[in-house]
Amino acid sequence: MTKRDERTRLIIDQTIQLLRDEGSEGLTLRKVAAACGITLSNLQYYFPGKAELIQATVAQFFTTCQELIQADRALVLPKDPESSRAFLKRVIEVLVVCDNQEFNVIFREIWALSSRDAALKATLEEYYRNYAQWMIGLMEEIFPQANEIVSLLIPYAEGYALVGNTLPLNREKQVAMLVKLITEWPASPRSGKAGARVGVKR
Known part of the structure; x- marks a missing residue:
């Protein structure tokens, strides 16, 4: 360095x-x-300026998350349902139902800043577009309905950062709920497996 x-x-x-x-x-x-x-x-x-500093802070957050997940992704065997399920659980733990209170606090504050700064808001939105595409690419070999899954998980992550500690289910149960929901999600028609279940043994 x-x-x-x-x-x-x-x-x-x-x-x-x-x-x-x-x-x-x-x-x-x-x-x-x-x-x-x-x-x-x-x-x-x-x-x-302050905007450039905040933008760099956001970029560092996304880079840290990506590095954690890429390390786990390398261990996954896409054709192994149990391995895929374990990887999905890891994604949800790190990126969605995150127990890193520092990250949660920081992003609440960054979004607060963006509500008064149009340039910062535009930057955040662009990061999220790129982040969504990265997550789709990360998961689509394992889960054919990656677009739908990512469209669920990213907003859930934002909401969890705000109110996760107030929900009736604890973190472990929320992770289990999301894993179950996604692995039992019917494959999208474009995959040619309409009605199939992903990662579930029959």
């Missing part, structure tokens, strides 16, 4: 810390610079 990479990561880490501790209203470039032990002008060399 280069010195620039190390400094960039430090800045993003301190941004996350401030978002978690003080919320979006408390996040300023001056506070981030002070937390990093650098001058404001030095911070702005890396991130000219």
Whole structure:
């Protein structure tokens, strides 16, 4: 890792810390610079404005999630229903019913910021489009109805980040519920297996 990479990561880490501790209203470039032990002008060399800093923080989140899942994906045998089910469970645990409270808090704050910043909102929407396509590509060899599954899981993940701790089912039961729902989901007509069940032994 280069010195620039190390400094960039430090800045993003301190941004996350401030978002978690003080919320979006408390996040300023001056506070981030002070937390990093650098001058404001030095911070702005890396991130000219608050929008660029938030965008980099979002990108880092998605990259971290992708790296975790890609490592598990390499272990999956697409033709093995039990392996596929285990992979799906891992995807849901990491990306959907996420127990990383830091991620949940950060994204609540980032969406709050985007409600007042059209450019940031557009950036987030573009990330989510790309993220959805990445998830579809990740799952479509295993689950023919990947479009439908991803269209369910991404909004569920956003909702869970907001209200997951208030739901009547605990995290483990929510994961099990989603795995069951998806593995018993009828394959889409385009797969040529209408009415088939995915990952379920008959």
